[in-house]
Amino acid sequence: MSAQHPEGHHRVPPRSLAPVFLVMGKGGVGKTTVAASLAVLDAETHGLAVLVEFGDGESGRRALAGAHRNVEHVIIRPDQALQRGAAPLFGSAVVAKLALDNFAMRPLLRAAPAVRELAMLEAVRQVAAERPGVRVVVDMPATGHGVAWLRVPRQGRDFLGAGPLFEMCDRIGRELLSPGRASIVVVTLPERLVIEETLELCDALAREVGLPADRVVVNRVPLPLPPAALAAARALAAGGGPRGEAARSLVEALTAREAASAEARGALEALSLKQHAIWRLPLAPVDPSAHDVARWLRAEGAA
Amino acid sequence: MSAARKHPRGPSTEPLVVVCAGGGGVGKTTTSAALALSLARSGRATLIVTIDPARRLAGAMGVPITDAVSRVPLASARGNLSALMPDPRRSLRTFVEHLFEHEPEGRARVLSNRLYAGLADAAAGVHELVAMNLVAHAAARGDFEVVVIDTAPSRHAIDFVTYPERLAALLSGRTVTWLSHLAARATEGAAAKPSGGILAWGANHVEGVIARVTGPTLVGDTASLFGDLALVRERFVSLTERASRLLLGERAAYALVAAPTAAARDDALYLASRLEALGRAPRAIVMNRADARPAPYLRALREAAGVPESVLDAVNLLEHESASRTAAADALCAELARRLKKTPQVRLPYIDASSPEATVAALSESLDAHIDAMLPGL
Numbered sequence: 001m002s003a004q005h006p007e008g009h010h011r012v013p014p015r016s017l018a019p020v021f022l023v024m025g026k027g028g029v030g031k032t033t034v035a036a037s038l039a040v041l042d043a044e045t046h047g048l049a050v051l052v053e054f055g056d057g058e059s060g061r062r063a064l065a066g067a068h069r070n071v072e073h074v075i076i077r078p079d080q081a082l083q084r085g086a087a088p089l090f091g092s093a094v095v096a097k098l099a100l101d102n103f104a105m106r107p108l109l110r111a112a113p114a115v116r117e118l119a120m121l122e123a124v125r126q127v128a129a130e131r132p133g134v135r136v137v138v139d140m141p142a143t144g145h146g147v148a149w150l151r152v153p154r155q156g157r158d159f160l161g162a163g164p165l166f167e168m169c170d171r172i173g174r175e176l177l178s179p180g181r182a183s184i185v186v187v188t189l190p191e192r193l194v195i196e197e198t199l200e201l202c203d204a205l206a207r208e209v210g211l212p213a214d215r216v217v218v219n220r221v222p223l224p225l226p227p228a229a230l231a232a233a234r235a236l237a238a239g240g241g242p243r244g245e246a247a248r249s250l251v252e253a254l255t256a257r258e259a260a261s262a263e264a265r266g267a268l269e270a271l272s273l274k275q276h277a278i279w280r281l282p283l284a285p286v287d288p289s290a291h292d293v294a295r296w297l298r299a300e301g302a303a
Numbered sequence: 304m305s306a307a308r309k310h311p312r313g314p315s316t317e318p319l320v321v322v323c324a325g326g327g328g329v330g331k332t333t334t335s336a337a338l339a340l341s342l343a344r345s346g347r348a349t350l351i352v353t354i355d356p357a358r359r360l361a362g363a364m365g366v367p368i369t370d371a372v373s374r375v376p377l378a379s380a381r382g383n384l385s386a387l388m389p390d391p392r393r394s395l396r397t398f399v400e401h402l403f404e405h406e407p408e409g410r411a412r413v414l415s416n417r418l419y420a421g422l423a424d425a426a427a428g429v430h431e432l433v434a435m436n437l438v439a440h441a442a443a444r445g446d447f448e449v450v451v452i453d454t455a456p457s458r459h460a461i462d463f464v465t466y467p468e469r470l471a472a473l474l475s476g477r478t479v480t481w482l483s484h485l486a487a488r489a490t491e492g493a494a495a496k497p498s499g500g501i502l503a504w505g506a507n508h509v510e511g512v513i514a515r516v517t518g519p520t521l522v523g524d525t526a527s528l529f530g531d532l533a534l535v536r537e538r539f540v541s542l543t544e545r546a547s548r549l550l551l552g553e554r555a556a557y558a559l560v561a562a563p564t565a566a567a568r569d570d571a572l573y574l575a576s577r578l579e580a581l582g583r584a585p586r587a588i589v590m591n592r593a594d595a596r597p598a599p600y601l602r603a604l605r606e607a608a609g610v611p612e613s614v615l616d617a618v619n620l621l622e623h624e625s626a627s628r629t630a631a632a633d634a635l636c637a638e639l640a641r642r643l644k645k646t647p648q649v650r651l652p653y654i655d656a657s658s659p660e661a662t663v664a665a666l667s668e669s670l671d672a673h674i675d676a677m678l679p680g681l
Contacts (some may be wrong), residue, residue, distance in 0.1 A: 027326070115657065286631045
């Protein structure tokens with residue numbers, strides 16, 4: 001399938017992209033597939049790329065299945081990230097382990113997610129710092145939670161004022177969450193209400209994290225219908241008999257598609273009006289592979 | 304199934320709680336609404352609860368996103384359907400107000416604590432707890448025979464049933480005392496007084512390091528927040544127990560919602576294991592976008608005389624898409640059947656509809672025939 005696109009879309013001159021991509025978006029929009037495909041695309045183009053995933057690594061492994069072997073898949077687990085992030089704070093891995101295993105600290109850390117989020121962002125900072133010149137694509141958690149994560153270092157800095165934890169927050173802010181270091185890639189769907197939420201997300205990112213969205217990936221853009229099909233189907237539907245009846249069902253389905261296409265055009269327009277640079281991916285009836293999506297992204301100028 | 308019930312169950316009977324679980328993007332919210340609509344149409348007083356309400360669906364059903372139960376004005380619901388769509392952005396405040404109902408000073412301190420603002424995003428499961436308590440409240444009135452709960456779109460959506468124990472443990476006296484002690488040290492920078500041998504000295508040293516690393520502000524605010532929460536520990540535990548009873552009780556039935564995608568497959572398998580571990584094996588699997596065959600009208604048009612080329616192109620496109628979905632759905636249904644041998648599967652077709660209410664109505668019609676198989680003994 002080739003990436004065809006609705007008419008009437010105005011391109012915005014894109015900002016250049018930073019070494020780290022933070023891929024954001026609400027659940028079910030295809031965020032993980034897009035993140036994996038961006039890593040595949042970079043590995044194809046530059047020989048090497050990193051996909052960072054939080055949690056058990058299952059989603060990333062699935063999305064990368066059979067994809068480019070030069071994609072390094074880094075899985076960051078909360079407990080490991082805590083140990084790793086805490087070692088320099090406490091001066092040694094042994095003291096860090098003792099502190100984290102303290103009877104009161106353990107439940108506290110488990111119930112205070114901000115600490116884990118900070119540790120996981122520190123782990124991302126380290127992954128990027130250890131691999132200069134390599135694109136690092138981070139599959140962030142779904143929307144609301146994702147912004148909350150990125151807010152943590154700023155909040156921590158303002159709140160703490162001084163001390164080793166303050167310095168960690170400050171370092172993450174300077175070396176990871178600043179323009180030139182990380183680019184935000186937001187994944188969305190071409191539906192009116194999803195786009196409204198996406199625009200809210202972009203505002204929150206710019207205002208509260210200090211990172212504007214650099215690219216918006218609009219996933220599952222409906223392909224245009226065969227031209228003239230709807231008009232011809234309507235003509236048939238005016239007739240009687242089984243053919244007319246079948247044509248009426250077709251008109252219903254095609255009308256729904258037309259509506260979806262029109263909504264998608266409106267959604268793309270709304271993004272353009274807000275000066276967002278867009279990459280569009282076509283709607284496929286079943287799961288596209290990371291390779292397919294990487295090819296579509298290349299056609300959109302993402303390489 | 305008996306025809307429409309004339310007499311709702313008495314208030315002594317707890318409603319059947321149908322929990323729809325599934326990953327993101329499988330059409331779970333729409334399916335839950337369709338299931339609730341089918342149940343309402345069959346004459347059962349039904350409540351649909353959406354944990355993470357989409358404004359689009361709320362609009363389609365004509366109900367507001369608030370903490371109150373609203374009657375769904377759709378004609379097809381025959382007056383038997385109500386909805387509860389609480390706003391996640393308000394839930395932490397609702398929760399704190401509820402917890403501290405009899406502790407106004409503690410409430411004021413918590414609401415002005417600098418950590419509280421950060422908690423709003425981070426306190427996983429709070430919104431679910433708030434929603435479940437609203438459901439328990441509505442269920443206790445005895446107005447509903449069935450409650451359909453649409454969980455948040457995540458494979459971790461049901462994990463919150465296990466949070467209460469963790470949080471309750473956190474509010475135990477020992478942790479709170481330790482935190483206040485730590486706060487005092489962080490503020491005063493008091494020197495450790497070694498006593499009680501090397502282990503005590505080690506623990507003391509670690510505390511000193513923790514206090515130094517985190518700094519007085521963080522430790523002080525944390526200690527104060529937990530001290531206040533400890534005041535309402537009993538109330539907190541009873542709220543969480545209420546939520547657990549509703550979701551893990553005898554009257555809870557789980558439906559796994561999936562779609563023929565690799566992500567949905569993994570989420571469904573993960574959720575099935577989680578539910579089995581909680582002793583609540585799924586009662587049914589609902590597979591969305593799983594056409595068994597292309598719609599018959601497509602074939603009729605392909606075989607009819609005098610159909611123009613452009614229409615045939617459209618027919619081919621739709622048939623091709625439908626066949627791709629069928630193949631993917633067949634493979635996934637077969638895999639899930641091997642893993643969950645006794646769980647009945649319901650396949651729902653892909654709906655080409657131009658509005659959410661039309662999609663809900665179409666899915667609901669497809670579900671009508673399966674209600675008895677999905678929820679035997681209802």
